[in-house]
Amino acid sequence: MSERNQSAAAYQRNALAPSILAAAALFLAPVFIDAGWTTILLFVVAILSLITAWFAVQAKQWWWIPIFVAIAVVWNPVFPFAFSGPLWTAAQPVAAIVFLVAGAMIKVPQP
Numbered sequence: 707m708s709e710r711n712q713s714a715a716a717y718q719r720n721a722l723a724p725s726i727l728a729a730a731a732l733f734l735a736p737v738f739i740d741a742g743w744t745t746i747l748l749f750v751v752a753i754l755s756l757i758t759a760w761f762a763v764q765a766k767q768w769w770w771i772p773i774f775v776a777i778a779v780v781w782n783p784v785f786p787f788a789f790s791g792p793l794w795t796a797a798q799p800v801a802a803i804v805f806l807v808a809g810a811m812i813k814v815p816q817p
Contacts, residue, residue: 717813721761725809728754732802736795748783751801755781758808765814774808777801 731738731750738747759774780787780797789797 716816718816719809719813720764721758721812722809724754724757724761725805728758729802729805729809732798732805735798745783745786748781748786751781752778752783754805758805758812761814762808762812765812767812770808770812773804777804 728751731747731754735747738744755774755777759771759778762768762770762774780789781801
């Protein structure tokens with residue numbers, strides 16, 4: 707195995723799968739909201755943001771934690787905020803991009 711392949715295989719991206727799922731849900735958010743599945747969308751995004759934050763803790767990349775806690779608070783299904791309009795519609799893809807960037811950047815060394 708070459709030197710480059712060994713260094714690439716020495717890390718795993720645990721946050722990638724939940725980030726991709728959350729990004730897919732957020733990119734499809736207008737469809738879910740129009741279909742009346744807003745509460746399910748809020749649960750999915752809030753739970754996956756906390757999972758991604760936990761993987762950031764494990765990777766010791768602390769700067770991601772406030773971002774994903776903020777996403778969990780804004781998209782919380784227990785006490786939902788009454789957001790609507792173009793600002794809320796624009797927040798969905800922005801959060802999806804944040805998830806994708808974090809999923810690609812959060813990595814931990816393999817044991």
